[in-house]
Amino acid sequence: MRKAIKGLEVKRKKYSFLLELIAVLLTILAIVLSNLLGKFTNNIVEINRNGIIKITCLLAILYVLQILFEYFYVYIQSCYESHTMRTLQMKCSEIINRADIRWLEKQKTGDLISRFQLEVEHTTQLLTGILPQMLFQTTKILLFSFVMFYLNVRLTLIYLGMVAIIVVLQFFLSKPVEKVAYKKKEKVSYSNVLAQDILSQKKTIKIFNASSLVRKWYQKRMDEEYKSAIHEQIISAPIQTLGLICGILPILTLCFIGLVFLSNKEITLEEFMTIYFLANTSMIDLLHYATVFTKYRSTYASVKRLSEVLDVPVEEENKKIVYDSGDKDGSLVSFEHVWFSYDSANTEEDKWILKDVSFKINKGEKIAFVGKSGCGKSTILNLLAGFFIPTKGEIKRAGSSYKDMNLSQILTELSIVSQKGFLFADTIKNNILMGKNGKIDEESFRLVCESAQINAFMGNLANGIETQVGERGSALSGGQLQRVMIARALLKDASIFLLDEATSALDAETEKNLQIAIEKNFPDQTRISAAHRLDTVKNADCIYVMKQGRIVEQGTHNELMAFNSYYRKLYEKIGQE
Structure with a gap:
């Protein structure tokens, strides 16, 4: 809960103070109105026309004031709600931007969307609607009780004793609601995950003619969501019903005992009617309180789900790391006996993706990792x-261990292009400018477009560089998309350039022209690539050949082709595929 409201403190205190102030004023107004209604009843019984007219005028003025106060209450509450919603959404955005990428990779997009939309909305309702209402109603009940005690202690004690029993019953009966509501929200989240998958994999579904199967999957998720919603209603409905039934009993008891007190002249008609109006108003609040408290239990489950995300580890603000030209031995990047497994608890031989990998890369070198699919070359880049x-x-990089750096620091001097890249649904230009965080440098922009062979297909697009790429770059061909991603990565002007099958969708001629242009315009850049097409890495300064997670050979293309090497067999088999 504290995580959910952290960052809202100043505004929250301001809005809470104003809401509570108006709540107190409305409560005092309600007490005065109840007292006037008691007097009004007494004047009717005594047929005091002057008193009736005078009190009627006062009641009219007070009701107008009540309307004004309630308007301001709703207005301030709306401002509070808008501010809270915006703050929580910005906080969620900050979490996404700063969260550990390794944590994000394990999350389901649909679940995160559910938490950042539905749970933010429900948390906002709790903070700006439900909690202020509970506070308002609690204030009214306490002040009403004080006035009722002042008028008649015995009658008030009998009434409040019955009310206390109802409140305790509602508290214990509402406990299961939170747990059931949490499960329901999980079911909603699962449905959102599947919906996200369906929308993102439309082509796959069509290819395998799996529409009916997917419909069954979604129907099953919706049935589970429906059952959990019904279960929540089964739990919460009796609480509200009990509140309605029990709400009648204290009032009936108050009326019966009040009439006995009246007949014994232990209380005046004016006092009794004032107590009755106060009790009736407070009982309406108590009945509403039962509904609000049930909502509190339900929405608190949203706070829990949102807090689970707000509690995730985030990267600290960057502490500046100064990179030297290299390590003591001149290397820029080095692996020292690196082993890697996705399941660190399982150390069986076949579970290791990388096995005792060591190498050193010097500044400005062009390095390639090659091998069959699954050999570990892409894992090295990751x-x-x-x-x-x-x-x-x-x-290590330039003598600094990765253990001493957070992810942002590691990526500061890195540019990456992968085979399965991503473009935002914006223009080609804006996607490329992301490499410079949106800053425009015309000369650099022109240079990267030329190097990535962007200009080669600009003439075929009606809006040129301002062409919308569509969702995930769907308006571009595979080769065009890869060239835009390469241009974006080049614009970052990082000292190390990682390419993971980055030119797999390009034809041989375009790829050759691209390599020549990059080499010409970015000669000092250290480039490290993972490639399946061996013909694309022939000019590398050093080629590391991977097999079953190990480096089995290394050297230049000519050196490796000079003997009956594993690389030579691969090249002759898949070199230009």
């Missing part, structure tokens, strides 16, 4: 990028 943590061993 480790270099800091997306994975070595199970054993150490990674």
